[in-house]
Amino acid sequence: MSNNMDKQSYIDEAEKELLHTYNRFSLVLDHGEGVHLYDTDGNAYLDFAAGIAVCALGYSNEHHKEALKAQVDKLLHTSNLYYNAPVIEAADKVLNASKMDRIFFTNSGTEAIEGAIKAAKKYAFTRDGHAGHEIIAMNHSFHGRSIGALSVTGNAHYQEPFEPLMPGVKFADFNDLESVKAQVTDKTCAIIMETIQGEGGIYPAKKEFIEGVRALCDEKDILLILDEIQCGMGRSGEMFAWQNYDVKPDIMTCAKALGCGVPVGAFLMTQRVADKSLAPGDHGTTYGGNPFVGAAVSAVFDEFKRLDIVSHVKEVAPYLEKRLDELVAKFDCLTARRGMGLMQGVECSLPVGKVSAETLNQGLIVITAGSNVLRFVPPLVIEKSDVDEMIEKLETTLVILSKSL
Structure with a gap:
């Protein structure tokens, strides 16, 4: 298989080969840097999912990579x-x-x-x-x-x-x-x-x-x-x-x-x-x-x-909560926020799967929890500016969907 296939070719190949236990988004991710992921077409995505709360250090952390490379050699x-x-x-x-x-x-x-x-x-x-x-x-x-x-x-x-x-x-x-x-x-x-x-x-x-x-x-x-x-x-x-x-x-x-x-x-x-x-x-x-x-x-x-990740979470999390609370107050389709630290959920009356799909068009990755909750579990290294960017992209998404649904 060529490493230079277009996105649809990758997806078509995967659908022929992989057991269909996931309804995947139409996205082929290629690499990451910091709190952003990049697909095979070169598009950038602000990541507020962290591989389902896995990539706490974001992507391409040098110390993490070097430790792994050194151990591979041993x-x-x-x-x-x-x-x-x-x-x-x-x-x-x-x-x-x-x-x-x-x-x-x-x-x-x-x-x-x-x-x-x-x-x-x-x-x-x-x-x-x-x-x-x-x-x-x-x-x-x-x-x-x-x-x-x-x-x-x-x-x-x-x-x-x-x-x-x-x-x-x-x-x-x-x-x-x-x-x-x-x-x-x-x-x-x-x-x-x-x-x-x-x-x-x-x-x-x-x-x-x-x-x-x-x-x-x-x-x-x-x-x-x-x-x-x-x-x-x-x-x-x-x-x-x-x-x-x-x-x-x-x-x-x-x-x-x-x-x-x-x-x-x-x-x-x-x-x-x-x-x-x-x-x-x-x-x-x-x-x-x-x-x-x-x-x-x-x-x-x-x-x-x-x-000092734990201290950083304590600093950034209240800001994320504040910005999400403002969003809940602004949109009728959002009804409640709850969570702790950088593990937050917002109840949404719009179909959350469609919200998640549309955020990708805005260059944002957000996942869901249960049937009606948008889940925010970003890399723990996010900054307040990343929160602002996420809110802006999510707001655009909600405006688009509120008009079309």
Whole structure:
């Protein structure tokens, strides 16, 4: 295949070859620089999606690239039968930032969820001497596409074709503590939830809710699993979103921006959980935590520190909130804004898929969440001027669509 094909030729080829599990936008992206992406036709796009909250450092960060290039020249993979230095360095940096005690590196967020579920089940098995425990998850949650992760994803649309799923999962309502308490039995081993619900429409946990769930878990020796796959890694204004609440999980999952484009995830736990859960033979991965992804994670944490990303988010996020609030006040089709840090959602009465498609014509990438929310998860290195440019392009989009729909 030629690397110089026109856009439609690339798209036609992809539609012949790739499994049709995505309705992709008519866009063939070629390269990125800073907070902009460029397609094969040379058009520039201000990116407020960051590859679905992955590219926290934007595109073509020199320190990140150099670390990856250097590791490619040394060693890509060894398996977990041996130690490797890059992943040990990466583990130290992630644990230091999270104040958790143990970490297992995976290849994705979904795999991190799978490991977290297994760890919770094994903890309860060790404690009680039998299996058959239950997990409480949240309605409108999203944790991944594998059978285990789907089983704790509170969305029937995603689940129905693949039933029967993993048994022993009950669902409660996010930010409704009484609904959680109503699902607790003596079989409950874990409560799993996103600290900020993402796909469900950008809903941060309420402080009294997450504190109440933590107290409930402490009272009944239930493990609290917090999914930080999208909301973690500085996006909320703290390194991990639960740090905004001063509520620590027993198990935490992380991915997306952990490698800033390199596929890597992780689940972390306290020593108390580690002592009674996964032991040799219980869990494994061929690729997870190899030297290449270790170098990526290590470089990401170095850059977060060098650029003081968390402080930058705290500075820019209030400005993004202010400009979005002004937009909501201006347009009847926008009804509410919510979120935390640089993870924001705006409810929209126009078809959000059409809004997302039209923003591309204006040189802006914005994605959606749920059926009626525009989602803003830009690279964490955006400046206020980028926010202004985004608002201008989005405003033009809304004016065009309000007239045509």
